[in-house]
Amino acid sequence: MDLVEPLREAAACEGFRFLSRLVTEWESGSNRFDAPGEGFWGALVEGRVVACGGLNSFGTVGRLRRFYVLPQDRRCGVGTAMATHVITCARSAFQRLVLRTDNPAADAFYVKLGFLRVDEPGVTHAMEL
Secondary structure: OHHHHHHHHHHHHOOOOHHHHHHHHHHHOOOOOOOOOOEEEEEEEOOEEEEEEEEEEEOOEEEEEEEEEOHHHOOOOHHHHHHHHHHHHHHOOOOEEEEOOOOHHHHHHHHHHOOEEEEEOOEEEEEEO
């Protein structure tokens, strides 16, 4: 999790706590993204970790979680590449991919990727795979 620390710090400066939860869950063993169909990935640019994202399993549904791109590395394609990779991995294991965000910029990003806005408990966006 040391590689995620710069991302966690940047996210915290933006008011996002989900990467701190990622570290806590990883260290406790409560979520290591290691169930069948799951994964956790990072993106490197010039040797720096600039993005991360995970996929958790809930039966036939995958959940995109802990997705973050450093502010200075946004709008250059790394987020789209990372999300496309997660979606591709999800297609091989799940029938549906969901996520939750309350961030307007993230909402626009996910809609552009093909997610639909939904009104479900704990879910704001979904993609049928």
